[in-house]
Amino acid sequence: MKDLKVSKEIKNYDGLIVLRNLTKKFGSNMVLDDVSLAIEKGKTTVIIGPSGCGKTVLIKHLILLLRPTLGEIYFKNRRIDNLSESALATVRMNYGFLFQGAALFDSLSVYENVAFPIQQHKKILSQKQVDEVVKNKLAMVGLDGYQDYYPANLSGGQKKRVALARAISLNPEVILYDEPTTGLDPIRSDIINELILKLQRELNITTVVVTHDMKSAYKIADRIIMLHNGKIIVDGSPDEIRDHPFPIVQQFINGQVSEKDLASLRLGHIVEN
Amino acid sequence: MLDIIGSYVTESVGNCGRFARFQMRTAAASVSACFSVRSYPLIWTQMLSIGVRSVPVVMVTGAFVGMVLAMQAYDQLAGLGMEEYLGALINVSVVKELGPVLAAVMLAGRVGGALTAELGTMNVTEQITAVRSIGTDPVKYLVAPRLLACLLLTPFLIIYADFMGIFGGYIISVLHFGINKQAYWNFSANGVEMWDVNIGIIKGFFFGAAIAGVSCYKGFHCKEGAHGVGQACTEAFVGSFILILAIDFVLVVIFKAIYATFWPLRMMV
Numbered sequence: 001m002k003d004l005k006v007s008k009e010i011k012n013y014d015g016l017i018v019l020r021n022l023t024k025k026f027g028s029n030m031v032l033d034d035v036s037l038a039i040e041k042g043k044t045t046v047i048i049g050p051s052g053c054g055k056t057v058l059i060k061h062l063i064l065l066l067r068p069t070l071g072e073i074y075f076k077n078r079r080i081d082n083l084s085e086s087a088l089a090t091v092r093m094n095y096g097f098l099f100q101g102a103a104l105f106d107s108l109s110v111y112e113n114v115a116f117p118i119q120q121h122k123k124i125l126s127q128k129q130v131d132e133v134v135k136n137k138l139a140m141v142g143l144d145g146y147q148d149y150y151p152a153n154l155s156g157g158q159k160k161r162v163a164l165a166r167a168i169s170l171n172p173e174v175i176l177y178d179e180p181t182t183g184l185d186p187i188r189s190d191i192i193n194e195l196i197l198k199l200q201r202e203l204n205i206t207t208v209v210v211t212h213d214m215k216s217a218y219k220i221a222d223r224i225i226m227l228h229n230g231k232i233i234v235d236g237s238p239d240e241i242r243d244h245p246f247p248i249v250q251q252f253i254n255g256q257v258s259e260k261d262l263a264s265l266r267l268g269h270i271v272e273n
Numbered sequence: 274m275l276d277i278i279g280s281y282v283t284e285s286v287g288n289c290g291r292f293a294r295f296q297m298r299t300a301a302a303s304v305s306a307c308f309s310v311r312s313y314p315l316i317w318t319q320m321l322s323i324g325v326r327s328v329p330v331v332m333v334t335g336a337f338v339g340m341v342l343a344m345q346a347y348d349q350l351a352g353l354g355m356e357e358y359l360g361a362l363i364n365v366s367v368v369k370e371l372g373p374v375l376a377a378v379m380l381a382g383r384v385g386g387a388l389t390a391e392l393g394t395m396n397v398t399e400q401i402t403a404v405r406s407i408g409t410d411p412v413k414y415l416v417a418p419r420l421l422a423c424l425l426l427t428p429f430l431i432i433y434a435d436f437m438g439i440f441g442g443y444i445i446s447v448l449h450f451g452i453n454k455q456a457y458w459n460f461s462a463n464g465v466e467m468w469d470v471n472i473g474i475i476k477g478f479f480f481g482a483a484i485a486g487v488s489c490y491k492g493f494h495c496k497e498g499a500h501g502v503g504q505a506c507t508e509a510f511v512g513s514f515i516l517i518l519a520i521d522f523v524l525v526v527i528f529k530a531i532y533a534t535f536w537p538l539r540m541m542v
Contacts, residue, residue, distance in 0.1 A: 065402055085410065092408035103403040105395075117407045119311075120414075170407075 016041040016174065016206050017062055022071035024057055024230075031057045033230040035071075039174075044200055044207040046217045048241075049227035050252060055210040056100070058227065059176050062208060063095045064088050093121055096167030096175040096205075100182060102159040104151040110162050111147035114138060117169045137165040141195055157188035164195060168203070175199065177209040181216050193219050214253050218242070226252065295412075295490050302413035303420050315418035323384050323419065324426030328433055334379045335434030338371050339363060339441030347450050359446045360457040361464025367438035368465060373473040374521055376434035377480035380427060381513035385488035388419055389509040392492025393502040401493065416493070420485040427481030428474045435473060472528050479520045487512040 015038025024032040031054045039045050039062070047055050060066040061073060064080060073081040080091050104113050114134045118125060125133070138144045141161040151159055160180060167175055177196065181189035193216050200207050200220075211217055217224055217238070224241045226234040226249060234241060234249055241253065251258055257265070306312035342363045350356045392415060395401050404411040439461075446452045488509040495505030 063406055065406060085405075089408035089410070092406060095406065097403070097406040099399050099403060099406075101398060103399040105400055105403070106398075117409075120407060120409045166407075 015039050016076060017208075018074040018077075019058075019061065020072040020074070022058075022061060022073070023069050024054070024061065024066065025069045031230050032061070032068075035227075035230070035232055037225065037232065037235075039206060039208055040223070041173075041206050042200075042204050043222040044196070044209065044220050046209045046211060046221035046224045047227060048210075048212060048214070048217055048224060048252065051212065053227045054230045055212075055227055056178055059178055059208060059210045062174075062176055063092060063097055065097075093117075093170055094173045096164075096170070096172040098160065098163050098167050098175065098177045098180055100179040102151070102156075102163040104159055104163055104166070106151045108150075109147065110138070110143070110149045110151070110154070113151070113162060114165045114169050117166065121170060133169065134165075137169050138162075140168070140199070141165045142191075155188075157184050157191060160184070160192055161195065164192075164199075168199060168205075171203070172205065174206045174208065177207070177211075179211055180209060181211065181213045189213065189216060192216075196220050212252075214255075291494070292490055295493065296486050298412045299416050299420055299486065299489070302410060302417040303424075306413060306417040306421060312413075312418060315414070316421050319418045319422035320426055322387075323422045324430065327380060327383055327426075327430055330379055330383055331376045331430045331434050332437045334375050335367070335372055335437035336441035338375050338434070339367055339438035339443075340445045342366055342371065342438075343442045343445035343450070347446070351450075356450065356452055357456040358460050358464075359450075359452060360442070360459075360461035363442035363446070364439050364461045364465045365469055367442065368435045368473045369469045370473075370521075372435040372438045373431045373476045373480065374517065376431050377427065377477070377484065377517045378514060380423075380430065380480070381484050381488075381510055381517065384423065385484045385509050385513045386506050388485065388488040389492040389495070389506045390502060392416075392489055393495035393505045396493060396495055397497055397501060411493075416485075416489045419489055420482065423481035423485035424478055425481070427484070428477030431473055431477040431480075435470070468532065472524075476521065476524055479524060480517050483516040483520055484513045487516060 017039040019037045022035045049055050114137055115130050141164050143161050180192050221238050346362050401411045447454050491505040491509035495501045
């Protein structure tokens with residue numbers, strides 16, 4: 001790892017979301033190691049990296065679903081990592097989060113899932129207005145007419161689209177996507193990619209995507225960050241990443257196992273990551 | 274060895290702290306939910322699934338408690354020629370102790386298991402995290418309605434259990450053993466005071482809170498996977514059961530002291 005340039009500098013201190021020297025440990029296990037990062041407004045930032053490198057932990061810190069062990073988190077220049085859960089509720093209304101497994105409320109219908117954030121936060125809306133907002137959001141993801149369905153009756157791709165409709169129901173400034181295309185076939189993955197682009201284009205939403213799907217990353221990203229062993233090792237445009245000289249980056253984006261790991265596999269040893 | 278003991282103690286103290294903090298958050302959220310009109314439909318829904326749907330099993334439990342008591346106690350009382358006192362014995366035992374405790378144990382199995390499994394599944398599928406990500410307090414949205422439903426309806430379910438226990442005891446004593454009906458009810462009326470009935474019902478509030486508190490905590494803190502949810506359900510039942518017995522013991526001591534204090538005053542009045 002000596003040849004890798006570890007990014008400790010925050011490129012843009014005026015970012016919508018800024019992480020400063022973020023460290024996260026679970027017991028003695030260091031998952032994020034002194035990560036500094038600024039998420040630019042209106043852009044799509046994609047975080048890539050091998051499984052277990054800390055991508056999901058990082059994206060959950062952006063909305064404070066996890067608290068850092070060390071470091072600071074800012075949203076619109078306001079420090080948020082020291083806020084209480086009740087104070088964070090107001091901050092979280094600015095975010096939409098698409099979970100890896102969609103995390104739809106399985107006891108609620110599609111309509112109730114999408115209406116849930118509105119009913120929780122917009123007290124003045126009449127039932128008719130809520131119906132209209134739900135219809136619009138479902139239409140944006142191509143699922144108008146599915147209001148009465150339950151999550152159990154939907155396919156994996158449809159669940160993610162309903163979860164996306166729920167994530168945008170409060171018109172957030174930021175949407176965080178945790179592995180949006182995982183578990184979907186290539187066509188449905190592309191539908192999700194197109195939806196991410198459409199939402200970013202039409203609503204000018206700041207987008208952060210965690211993925212290890214490089215096809216998806218190249219398609220949607222304005223900027224790609226690569227995590228490795230809890231550190232940011234590369235930060236650049238899709239073209240810069242594509243032509244990056246680091247072997248570890250090339251191995252990841254081309255999906256190649258290293259010679260060392262290959263030799264271990266041949267000898268019957270288990271390869272980590 | 275010291276390492277193992279040390280880590281066990283540290284973990285146990287940590288768990289106690291987490292449990293206490295969770296219960297304090299739940300208490301605060303429940304008080305707030307009482308004054309929030311938006312929470313009422315949630316409480317109502319939980320009342321239906323926790324309370325109304327538990328009525329049949331609680332009634333069956335109560336009936337068997339009364340019948341078994343009658344079967345067991347008859348021989349001893351008949352041997353002393355005091356079988357007509359059976360009504361007093363059965364009914365005091367049912368309304369004061371066995372009805373509330375066994376109904377609560379039944380609820381710990383039926384309601385507690387369902388609460389832990391539901392919340393545990395929501396936890397491992399990140400639905401609880403999703404509630405947080407939307408800016409809603411999951412304790413207020415998920416736990417408070419369940420706690421309030423348990424707290425409010427367990428006493429009513431105990432009344433059902435008491436009623437069926439008394440009925441079951443009557444069936445066995447009068448119809449099976451042929452005890453004089455008039456004498457059975459007279460001794461029952463003399464033996465059971467309103468105080469005894471009230472004790473059983475008051476216990477219901479505490480048992481309801483214990484079942485919901487333990488079950489929701491276990492659901493919120495269950496480990497990953499199907500095994501984690503299963504283990505949480507088992508722990509919730511065992512924890513609720515032990516807590517019900519412990520609360521019962523504490524309440525018996527307290528009520529006994531209250532009774533001993535106020536009984537002479539009542540005699541004076």
